[in-house]
Amino acid sequence: MSTLATARPANYLSVDPGVMSWLLTKDHKRIGILYLVSISVFFLVGAVSAAVIRLSLFTPEGALLHGQAYNKMFSLHGISMIFFFLIPSIPAVLGNFLLPLMIGARDVAFPRLNLLSWYIFVLGGASTLIAATTGGVDTGWTFYTPFSSIYSNTNVTLTAVGVFITGFSSILTGLNFLVTIHKMRAPGLSWSRLPLFVWAHYATSLIMILGTPVVAITLLMVGLERGLGIGLFDPALGGDPILFQHLFWFYSHPAVYIMILPSMGVVSEVIACFSRKRIFGYEFVAGSSLAIAVIGFFVWGHHMFVSGQSVYAGLVFSLLSFLVAIPSGVKVFNWTATLYKGSVAYHAPMLYALGFIGLFTIGGLTGLFLATLGTDVHLTDTYFVVAHFHYIMVGGAITGFMGGLHFWWPKITGWLYPEGWSRAAALLLFVGFNLTFFPQFILGYNGMLRRTYTYPPEFQVLNVMSTAGASILAVGYLIPVIYLLWSLRYGQAAGPNPWGATGLEWTAPSPPPPGNFEKIPVVTEEAYAYSTMETRRA
Amino acid sequence: MLFGLRLFPEQASTMAGQVDALLLFLLAVSLFFIGLIFLTVIVFAIRYRRRSEAERPQPIHGSLPLELLWTIIPLGLALVMFGWGAWLYFALNRPPADAMEVFVVAKQWMWKFQHPSGMREINELHVPLGRPVKVTMTSEDAIHSFGVSDFRIKMDVVPGRYTTAWFEATKPGEYRLGCAEYCGTEHAKMVGRVVVMRPEAYEAWLRGAPTGISLAAAGEKVFQQNGCAACHLSAGAGPGPSLAGIFGKPVKLATGQTVTADDAYLRESILDPQAKLVAGYPPIMPSLKGMLGEEQVTQLLAYIKSLAADQKAKAAP
Ligand SMILES: [Cu+2]
Ligand SMILES: [Cu+2]
Numbered sequence: 001m002s003t004l005a006t007a008r009p010a011n012y013l014s015v016d017p018g019v020m021s022w023l024l025t026k027d028h029k030r031i032g033i034l035y036l037v038s039i040s041v042f043f044l045v046g047a048v049s050a051a052v053i054r055l056s057l058f059t060p061e062g063a064l065l066h067g068q069a070y071n072k073m074f075s076l077h078g079i080s081m082i083f084f085f086l087i088p089s090i091p092a093v094l095g096n097f098l099l100p101l102m103i104g105a106r107d108v109a110f111p112r113l114n115l116l117s118w119y120i121f122v123l124g125g126a127s128t129l130i131a132a133t134t135g136g137v138d139t140g141w142t143f144y145t146p147f148s149s150i151y152s153n154t155n156v157t158l159t160a161v162g163v164f165i166t167g168f169s170s171i172l173t174g175l176n177f178l179v180t181i182h183k184m185r186a187p188g189l190s191w192s193r194l195p196l197f198v199w200a201h202y203a204t205s206l207i208m209i210l211g212t213p214v215v216a217i218t219l220l221m222v223g224l225e226r227g228l229g230i231g232l233f234d235p236a237l238g239g240d241p242i243l244f245q246h247l248f249w250f251y252s253h254p255a256v257y258i259m260i261l262p263s264m265g266v267v268s269e270v271i272a273c274f275s276r277k278r279i280f281g282y283e284f285v286a287g288s289s290l291a292i293a294v295i296g297f298f299v300w301g302h303h304m305f306v307s308g309q310s311v312y313a314g315l316v317f318s319l320l321s322f323l324v325a326i327p328s329g330v331k332v333f334n335w336t337a338t339l340y341k342g343s344v345a346y347h348a349p350m351l352y353a354l355g356f357i358g359l360f361t362i363g364g365l366t367g368l369f370l371a372t373l374g375t376d377v378h379l380t381d382t383y384f385v386v387a388h389f390h391y392i393m394v395g396g397a398i399t400g401f402m403g404g405l406h407f408w409w410p411k412i413t414g415w416l417y418p419e420g421w422s423r424a425a426a427l428l429l430f431v432g433f434n435l436t437f438f439p440q441f442i443l444g445y446n447g448m449l450r451r452t453y454t455y456p457p458e459f460q461v462l463n464v465m466s467t468a469g470a471s472i473l474a475v476g477y478l479i480p481v482i483y484l485l486w487s488l489r490y491g492q493a494a495g496p497n498p499w500g501a502t503g504l505e506w507t508a509p510s511p512p513p514p515g516n517f518e519k520i521p522v523v524t525e526e527a528y529a530y531s532t533m534e535t536r537r538a
Numbered sequence: 539m540l541f542g543l544r545l546f547p548e549q550a551s552t553m554a555g556q557v558d559a560l561l562l563f564l565l566a567v568s569l570f571f572i573g574l575i576f577l578t579v580i581v582f583a584i585r586y587r588r589r590s591e592a593e594r595p596q597p598i599h600g601s602l603p604l605e606l607l608w609t610i611i612p613l614g615l616a617l618v619m620f621g622w623g624a625w626l627y628f629a630l631n632r633p634p635a636d637a638m639e640v641f642v643v644a645k646q647w648m649w650k651f652q653h654p655s656g657m658r659e660i661n662e663l664h665v666p667l668g669r670p671v672k673v674t675m676t677s678e679d680a681i682h683s684f685g686v687s688d689f690r691i692k693m694d695v696v697p698g699r700y701t702t703a704w705f706e707a708t709k710p711g712e713y714r715l716g717c718a719e720y721c722g723t724e725h726a727k728m729v730g731r732v733v734v735m736r737p738e739a740y741e742a743w744l745r746g747a748p749t750g751i752s753l754a755a756a757g758e759k760v761f762q763q764n765g766c767a768a769c770h771l772s773a774g775a776g777p778g779p780s781l782a783g784i785f786g787k788p789v790k791l792a793t794g795q796t797v798t799a800d801d802a803y804l805r806e807s808i809l810d811p812q813a814k815l816v817a818g819y820p821p822i823m824p825s826l827k828g829m830l831g832e833e834q835v836t837q838l839l840a841y842i843k844s845l846a847a848d849q850k851a852k853a854a855p
Pocket of ligand 2: 721728
């Protein structure tokens with residue numbers, strides 16, 4: 001067996017393999033790998049805390065954790081998963097690696113800034129991890145005031161500083177992507193020929209740039225009230241506690257689209273490739289990403305239907321929330337139609353993508369129950385909400401991430417992973433996920449409130465089902481870790497285009513050389529021109 | 539209940555059935571679309587599975603009629619959901635005028651109730667069957683949320699302001715009250731129960747309990763002790779506006795605006811008198827912030843309301 005570097009032509013992994021060269025790299029592909037390693041740490045933290053939570057909820061009294069210990073655990077889970085895994089996951093790893101390749105560029109527009117944003121991410125992540133290990137935080141990922149700014153006696157400030165810092169990494173990445181997409185497309189690559197993955201990242205970058213500063217300033221305000229006693233949110237100091245919720249959700253609702261839009265981009269690429277067809281209604285799928293990004297900025301108040309805000313504000317936010325659901329539906333219908341008269345192959349990335357469609361459909365439709373004012377009153381703050389957003393963020397965003405990782409793994413590493421295992425893992429993930437989270441819809445409808453370490457005994461059966469499902473889900477995540485690492489040593493060489501896919505990234509060698517392309521390619525056809533493409537499978 | 543499995547919550551209020559009806563409509567629409575998408579994906583994936591590596595399907599660009607179809611039909615359904623939900627939301631937020639009133643003060647991690655009769659309860663709220671009950675709530679610390687899932691109601695309890703919710707119980711029994719907004723260490727244990735009693739039993743309970751004085755009488759005491767009477771009782775002539783009959787009436791402010799003297803306005807004027815000064819009066823009233831607890835403020839409000847009732851009673855005969 002050959003080792004990673006020797007038998008292959010020079011590539012971005014083999015040139016200068018020293019640690020310092022990695023830490024000072026300006027190569028977008030290496031930066032993508034740096035992100036992959038760092039977000040994996042946070043995924044592990046988030047996953048272990050989730051496992052502890054599910055184990056503890058095995059019994060109504062709480063089998064492991066009570067009171068503050070439980071509260072710190074779900075806070076750790078939410079904060080590490082949302083701010084340090086989900087938000088950077090696809091953009092920072094796959095986006096960094098693929099955007100320049102997909103548009104026929106040698107790198108992103110600002111390679112140094114790209115490296116800087118990784119260091120900022122690490123700095124922010126380290127602050128939050130230090131906060132977690134030196135006492136932890138018990139505010140949940142939502143930091144609601146005045147609890148977070150006045151009443152919590154945990155490490156709120158340091159945690160918030162970590163999230164604040166990391167926000168800048170997100171802003172810089174978004175900026176880099178926007179400029180890259182605008183300025184660095186290969187000759188002939190017009191907007192209407194862009195892969196949908198690029199369109200999705202364009203929309204995502206807009207949200208990152210416009211939304212993230214708001215959450216940063218909001219957390220700064222929490223710090224000011226907490227540290228200096230400046231009255232901003234606590235009514236006892238003359239502040240307004242509801243103001244925090246407006247500011248927080250102004251970012252954090254669009255943040256859901258930072259998580260899901262890139263996943264949708266992945267799904268578009270994968271479905272096209274494994275149906276060997278152009279995406280049905282390309283313009284509508286691309287346009288719906290932009291529609292979601294724009295309308296998504298005006299729906300934040302749907303998190304506040306029982307906050308005491310005016311009923312008329314509730315009306316507007318409800319209506320807009322229904323409107324933002326329409327473009328998501330349009331995407332699902334177009335993906336489904338793409339399969340029609342296609343040539344459908346069931347490789348692992350495709351199984352993840354089809355799983356995404358199913359889980360995202362359930363997640364999206366249950367969102368309507370929460371956009372509907374009259375039913376949200378009953379369902380909000382229950383496990384119905386927990387189930388709904390896990391269907392979007394885990395069933396959608398993480399399934400998409402797994403699909404993308406499997407689709408481009410041969411490109412990133414140059415190695416193939418075992419087919420059978422990868423298909424089994426994708427199926428296991430789908431089954432485990434549904435068993436974990438579907439019972440939570442019923443729990444929520446029956447009134448089980450979220451963020452509680454104890455619950456009435458009549459809810460135990462469904463909680464046990466959920467915990468059992470979580471153990472299957474855990475295996476579904478663990479198996480890919482094993483065979484993907486295995487493939488680095490024992491996998492077969494992938495060749496430039498193992499799936500027979502269109503897209504400029506597949507014209508470069510796997511793994512690509514430092515400058516990506518020997519000669520900058522010239523684009524002469526639309527994206528997903530599968531019908532005219534000769535079989536390139538090696 | 540099946541093997542201890544609970545699938546449907548109790549319907550114990552007038553609104554519960556209406557919320558469930560809308561839920562069922564949403565469920566039906568969702569199941570239709572979930573079935574449609576799952577089935578289509580599975581059928582297409584099997585029917586058009588790759589049979590040879592050489593397959594090159596014909597490209598299909600899309601179809602404007604289909605795009606319009608799957609935009610307009612979901613939009614229409616969404617508008618129905620929106621309208622139905624909004625109508626229910628208004629009903630959930632508009633207590634009937636004859637509702638009996640209970641004051642709620644939430645704090646980490648307990649619920650305190652004050653009935654108009656002066657009866658106080660902790661983590662337990664007794665209410666009569668078949669009578670609308672309006673809860674007016676505030677918090678002494680973090681944000682909490684008053685949720686009774688068997689009634690399908692929930693409303694956040696926010697420090698520094700009043701929020702309200704209402705319900706009319708339709709079944710005698712005990713219903714779980716939970717704090718729905720995360721509020722710290724023992725958030726999970728911030729639970730109580732709403733005890734719904736038949737009217738006779740409720741009357742007996744009211745009589746049997748060790749009552750003190752009524753809420754309004756307690757408020758009168760607060761009123762005297764804090765020296766409010768010196769300025770606010772001599773109708774029109776005193777240094778402060780008279781409070782007799784003020785509740786629910788429009789008040790002209792120094793800024794020229796007019797506001798209604800409701801719970802929120804009166805509470806603000808007690809704690810921050812200069813915020814909305816009544817026209818024609820000097821800004822001389824000291825703030826009672828820090829001197830009165832939330833419960834005393836609600837007692838004062840009950841007293842001011844009783845003055846309004848006296849006024850009506852006088853006017854009537
Ligand atoms: Cu939202
Ligand atoms: Cu509470």
